[in-house]
Amino acid sequence: MDWVNPFIGTNGSGASVDGTSGDFYIAFSITGGGNTAHMRYVVGEKAAAAPQQPDWRTCGKCKSLFFGPQQADSNCAAGSTHEAAGFNISLPHDIPGPSRQAEWRTCGKCKTMVFNGNPDLKGVCPEPSPASHEAAGIAFNLPLNGPEDSFPHQDQWRFCQKCFALFFGPHVADSDCAVGGLHVPHPNNYFLPFNRPEDGTHQSNWQTCGKCKVMQFSPHRADSDCAAGGVHEPAGFIFQLPHDNRGPGRQEGWRTCGRCKSMFFNGDFNNKGTCAQKSRASHQAAGLIFHLPHDMPGPGQDNWKFCTKCFALVFDPQNADSDCPAGGLHAPQGFNFRLDHT
Template identity: 30%
Template sequence: MSGCAGQPDEAQEILGNLTKAGFPADDIMVVDGKVYVGRDAEVSLAASREMLEHGNSSEEQYRTSNLISTSLSKICINGSTFTGVFSTALDLAIQNYEELPLTFAMARTPSTGCSFTINAVIDPNMNGGVAGFPSNGNPYGQITIGGQLTQYGVDVIEHVITHEIGHTIGFRHSDYYNRSISCGSGGNEGDAGVGAIHIPGTLTTATSGGSLMNSCFRSVETGEFAPGDLSALRTLYTPTQSNWRWCHKCQGLFFGGNPGSKCPAGGAHENVGSGDYHLGHSLASSAGWQSNWRWCNKCQGLFFGGNPGSVCPTGGAHDGSTSGDYHLLHSAGSAPDLQSNWRWCNKCQGMFFGGNPGSVCPTGGAHSGASSGNYSLINR
């Protein structure tokens, strides 16, 4: 947040930058010298300049061109003036982010090791919230939460706080193109240029109650992320490695970025018809994610390293000695960026797709997923 953002010359430059970036004039407003888009997202001078530096994009919807740097390891929020239901809601909102495996941790002050601190304040005359977009790789420095939200209860306050934090790390409104979806009225907040970039793995259409990042909240909000919100966070802020592939010969999963793969059905793995799978790696322990999955440098396959008795198509056991620590999402079902029905084979410790017949296990016969959970792989 710029300490002199309210000066007329700066406000005029921000207005000009936003217009050039594709935001319609009727969605930009100036209140007390501060410039807002979408009614609750304040735009600093630095953020408006950064939007122009990124240039136009052919992609559409969901995030701004401004994101936070992956070098930020911990974002802290100072809510020292929050008491009662506001304090409880702030803790729950922080928990929404903290329990996910993201590039950053999130905590409430006082806390050690903060890379950046967002100041949280309450405006007793407001019924809603206000924040802003990132600039220079940092989150926006303040969220303002309306004191009149007490009429709705802790879940709605949690929803609004989580929503405003979302703006500070780069999320736009999910229904930016038609505010009437969640608000009942209102038009487009800006065209599909630098200010509205689609996040791969998320839907391009919005529904009422379908996203925590919708423009307006309802009195029945739960305060929790919707599946599309989680997909967006996974895409932008979960460390992943791409180029993992499905082999149509054995139904197994292997890394397609190296030569020398070995398929239990004979020859090398073949990725014809495969999507591009992304595996989380080096993540903090998080609910729903299982660690200790390993890459085998002998066959290029993925196997679970937490059990003995693995079997490699090249002979002997899998070798994960040079592997990173991969994390797989389980019991999450399917989503726009998730494919479920991946299974662990208790015969070879490998990972295979259970939705097709014809799997081949290096121990002989088909893979066995009888004692496996239902894993979901990020597929883009």
């Protein structure tokens, strides 16, 4: 608080930014007047941090993004459960904005990050047979076109137009889509944060599946379904994906598939992609809605892309070794997502 009094002088201190935490404070001024005194009050209010969920990982098999804590219960399009690899990604959720895409959810069956924005199409889940993804948990808001903050991000994450999962575009040639073949990437480029602490708008423990190349949630690996067979195999960075955090340069609508545990794009009301569960049905959106940063410069891992076949988020550089639940390799297209990781 500071104040100015024409009779007794001036006293006070100004608002500041915490250099360690990066917290900033918003000042509100109220001015009152009278015959004997004039006082000005400045009240500091700590600004709320963007909520994030950590522990999102890339499946080293199918190359989609899945939720690491559900790895044991995931389904990988490459077979068995997802295999966590790479960064621990924190995804932003519950923050709207033009640079984020909402409706990204965890599939409750395969545990992949999938897009749940289309009420009529839910993609294809690899478990137990290709059926739709089942949305569960937080709704993520994924950053598009560039990083959302100073933390490192990885871009080139793509939406698979076949299975609706989020997979790493550069790995599309080595991906596994729940629909069969490779992922088909959408042009959207998502920027996924990593190497940052988990907070209210970033979820950690997201990793690339080393088999199918989708982004999958490692904690749910044991219950996942990989398009390459078995469960996902987490590899590489641990990403912290933004959810409930809208803003410029983000794409909303990225969700975890409740069945295969991959991250998929849920923003298409008519198509939910292909889940890696054996039925190869649509993804089922679950959990947070992620807002992925895309097409932005800055730290983090880029080249994460949307697979236009299965709708998963996949790592494009590894696509030649991916497995898409829709069959063949992932087909990464669209935004270049850059993700924070540790």
